[in-house]
Amino acid sequence: MAETILFVLMAIGALVGAVAIVAARNPVYSAMGLLGTLFSVAVLYVLQLAHLVAAVQVIVYAGAVLTLFLFVIMLIGVDKSEDWDEKLPYQRAFVGGLGGVIVLFAGALTVFGNFDWVPAATNTIPEATNGTIQAIAELLFTDWVLAFEATALLLTIAAAGAIGLAHHRREQA
């Protein structure tokens, strides 16, 4: 029962945050909305017994990524007015309608308990060891070691690219 209440609260929190991101006119409020969503989702991860993922979510997303967002917002200037013209007609109605359909679809799935749509999904509770650091480390350094190492290349690219694009650039002749 407590789990259900917590789930409902956090789900509402995540949704309110998500709406705030797109609805807020001030980018700082948008960032705060994102923060709320990220925290709520982190709690949802805890409910799924994925403790490490929850911790990573808070540290990496709420900590590092969001700080970066705020930095950029502050650097550009909070008080700058933005161009709010929407080039595509009916884009809000379209996205709203699509979102509504998805929500109805997901709701119907849950209500009718029909998981044939996603054959791989189970509604059993995962084992408590699945989300632990050890379990993830074991996977990361055995089966997924190549993927883990390949992400290192991305960091090399980021460094080389930043230098290549930013360093020693002459202004337009």
Next chain:
Amino acid sequence: MIEITTPEVSWIAILPELVLALGAVGVLLVEVQWKPATRVLGAISAITLVIAIFFTFLQWAQAGDALEVGGLDELVAFSGMIVMDGFAVFGRFVLLVMAGLGLLAGWRLVERLNRRGAEAIALVLLATTGFSIMVASNNLVMMFLGLEIGSISLYILAGLTEEKTKADEAAMKYFLLGSFASAIFIYGVALLYAGTGQLEILAIRQFFTEFIVTRPAVILIGLALIIVGLGFKVSAAPFHSWAPDVYQGAPSGVVGYMAAMAKIAGFLAMARILLTAVPQLDDSWLPVIAGISALSMLVGSTIALVQSDVRRLLAYSGVAHAGFILTGIVGGATTGMLFYVTVYAIQLIGAFAVVAVVSGPSSSGSSIDEYRGLARRSPALGAAFAVLLLGMAGLPLTSGFVAKFGVFSEAWANGYGWLVIVALLASVISFAFYLRVIVAMYMDETEEEGIVVSLAARWVLTIAVAGTVLAGILPAPLIDLAADAFSL
């Protein structure tokens, strides 16, 4: 404490990528420590590529042995992340050769970038690593990582110029739209995982042979998103709108490499997912791919007719070629597609090498006026460009004709006669715009002086023209190789 059993590591399966990554890091470190002449860095990258190509020969031999005497399981390495089947090795080999040609074609740009040339070389090697991982991956997450490593390197290469020019705009556009496409691809992967519970391509195929999915909606949506994501990377219509702007804006020294690599890796990945992972669902995806193919051919070849910029023309012709190559996937076989991708990549790099010579290696935009009377300014350059364009158009006795014949006959045999008719129509239209450039080169007068072709560009053009003509007259060896490139 938990016991971790270390997995078995089969180094041979990733040796080419390992060498490439080490070469890229090596170039960066040597640059920092000794600041050598650009030539030294070029030598390092050349050695890297040669060693990597040598390892693909070893892999090819091992894959062939496994096919003959059994032991196909051994070709799957790193807990199912990477496969070393003929398809992957062929793809790697082609990518590595194109990387070498691309570096040669862009060499003047690298020299102009001075101290930042090292970054350009390293990024070319890293992009090659990424796409190489992509064509060899047996796991969708691994494939996504390869795609991102390759694509992000290309986004940066698109903006590497010595001055702030239109290249910045091209790089930004490519980055934003490319990131969207990548996100769509990974969303598709997630849905495919939700539907099948598998990330490994071979395991997904196994899933479909064991189960009959009564409600495949989630799987099909996932597949559709994957097709959209990869369709963007290979610039198939209607996901092509970025290509003309990026081809036009990016420094001409790298455009050929960029376009060739993205096309090779994108098509190979698409073929692996569609033909290896979900062949059972072909009732659903065959009509979609056929539709995208027909649309690409028609849109590409008709819009190319009215272009006044050679690069935009080549971009739209690239859209048409994406359609032609997709007919190979519609045909359900990979031989024709592998042949087509290989010869088209060579032509593309050759053609953009000409653009780099005519408009300068870091220029943005090349109006067709710059090409008027080119054959008088430099007969060899004009002739090379003419051969490459006719090869793209598919004139008999060039590789383009053999390639088109191959994919069209596969599609015909698979019952897609209407697609072949559309393709033939598009091929005829495409002759018109290729000939327009050739006519401008040969028929028009010009006041311009002669043009100097650098040694590197001469090499690229010699190889590209020789490849186009040879594969047109004697296509059998390459076709045999492509036919031997089996997929697990």
